[in-house]
Amino acid sequence: MNLNLIKEKIFNSKNISANETKFIFDLIMNGEISEVEAAGILIGLKTKSESKDEILGAAKSMREKSLKISSPENTIDTCGTGGDMSGTLNISTSAAIVAASAGAKVAKHGNRSISSRSGSADMLEKIGYKISADQSYLENSLSKNNFCFLFAQYHHSAMKHVINVRKQLGTRTIFNLLGPLTNPANTKKQLLGVFDSKWVRIHCEVLKDLGSNHALVVHGEDGLDEISLSAHTKIAELKDGLITEYVFNPQDYGYALIKNSDIQGKDPDYNAKTFMQMLEGLNKKFQHIVELNAGAALYLSQQSKSFKEGFKLARHVIETNITKQFVKKIIKN
Structure with missing residues (x-):
């Protein structure tokens, strides 16, 4: 995927897909995007209002990078x-x-x-x-x-990048x-x-x-x-x-x-x-x-x-x- 093309969509107030969102949030959570770029992406999403697919893609990225525990079925x-x-x-x-x-x-x-x-x-x-x-x-x-x-803070250490x-x-x-x-x-x-x-x-x-x-x-x-x-x-x-x-x-x-x-x-x-x-x-x-x-x-x-x-x-x-x-x-x- 192309980061610049995805950013351009966001800055033009267009929704992006769950996969595109996960791609861009993986970069953010890995510290592979500058703070200026991350700020622009977050404000761009907020300004147009985050879509369901964008929330889904970002949540998938955060879940993957979290420190997990196992739990019983009805937890x-x-x-x-x-x-x-x-x-x-x-x-x-x-x-x-x-x-x-x-x-x-x-x-x-x-x-x-x-x-x-x-x-x-x-x-x-x-x-x-x-x-x-x-x-x-x-x-x-x-x-x-x-x-x-x-x-x-213990389970989402990747948040340190934002x-x-x-x-x-x-x-x-x-x-x-x-x-x-x-x-x-x-x-x-x-x-x-x-x-x-x-x-x-x-x-x-x-x-x-x-x-x-x-x-x-x-x-x-x-x-x-x-x-x-x-x-x-x-x-x-x-x-x-x-x-x-x-x-x-x-x-x-x-x-x-x-x-x-x-x-x-x-x-x-x-x-x-x-x-x-x-x-x-x-x-x-x-x-x-x-x-x-x-x-x-x-x-x-x-x-x-x-x-x-x-x-x-x-x-x-x-x-x-x-x-x-x-x-x-x-x-x-």
């Missing part, structure tokens, strides 16, 4: 794109822990804070969880404890869309939140092309990259090879709406403390939005047959101290 991830600028507590990380305590196997992919004050890695460290890059440790933790945390470019650009690029699509455990089931509704269908189609067999891609109408408790949530569900789109209303399941200001996060210490307080029954509004997202994860992992059953199970493990004891277990190991 799930609850990683979102971030970037919703909502500043909430760590909802998806909390939901991952609750779901794991209820029997789901969760390979949580995440990073340090980028667009929020507390990323998943930051919060987990503050509750005492050991972040590791050791493959056997991670696989053993997932097998025995139902949970492991896959720290993006760190400076991304910092200098100071704006969202295609890389903000790729994180949830590149889980090193190659999970086939996923709860994936996106920061803009235009990516709901596209990300679901990309997951299908990447081999996922059951996924929920979600975007709250209030802007959250989670299943929201302050608004309806747009969902695209991949199941049995088909994608279905619908709108989720938490009030249909007996939940009262909250304000996002009720679940505002702060620094990692505060977010970790609030999570632990939730396990003591001290923050019901936060608990309820965690139930929604953990319940959806439990539905994906086949621990429940429906959203309703999943929400009930998530509430049960929180309110009977099962999750609290589970946290103590994963901190010790």
Whole structure:
């Protein structure tokens, strides 16, 4: 393939194929393209808006270059794109822990804070969880404890070639869309939140092309990259090879709406403390939005047959101290 011809397409606002995108991102991730060229490509893609095939090709490149672990068949991830600028507590990380305590196997992919004050890695460290890059440790933790945390910086070392470019650009690029699509455990089931509704269908189609067999891609109408408790949530569900789109209303399941200001996060210490307080029954509004997202994860992992059953199970493990004891277990190991 010809790099200059592909760049010319991008600069003329033409979409490129998945294969062309993979070719160009392989060069970027190998450090074979200058930072100026990489910046031009990223801005060109952003300006015209990234297509499904471009996201697919870039995700394939990142997956190939990641440090992988093996995982059981029903393993799930609850990683979102971030970037919703909502500043909430760590909802998806909390939901991952609750779901794991209820029997789901969760390979949580995440990073340090980028667009929020507390990323998943930051919060987990503050509750005492050991972040590791050791493959056997991670696989053993997932097998025995139902949970492991896959720290993006440990598993995607090729990203070092674009760190400076991304910092200098100071704006969202295609890389903000790729994180949830590149889980090193190659999970086939996923709860994936996106920061803009235009990516709901596209990300679901990309997951299908990447081999996922059951996924929920979600975007709250209030802007959250989670299943929201302050608004309806747009969902695209991949199941049995088909994608279905619908709108989720938490009030249909007996939940009262909250304000996002009720679940505002702060620094990692505060977010970790609030999570632990939730396990003591001290923050019901936060608990309820965690139930929604953990319940959806439990539905994906086949621990429940429906959203309703999943929400009930998530509430049960929180309110009977099962999750609290589970946290103590994963901190010790």
